[in-house]
Amino acid sequence: MGFFFGLNADCGCFGNAIKSDFGWGMILRNTLLLLITIYISYFMVKSNKNERNL
16 A cells, blocks of 8 residues: 555565565565465365365
8 A cells, every 4th residue: 555655665574685665566576475375375275175085
């Protein structure tokens, strides 16, 4: 939301390794991390259901 309101705040989440300014790069990075998390979670749940059915 900060990007749309023009806020400029570095959260420091990744230390000095990655600059965390609000912008399209942060939105893209966070979206990618969210998609990876959903993908991994989906297959973990699917795998657990298959193990219970054996």
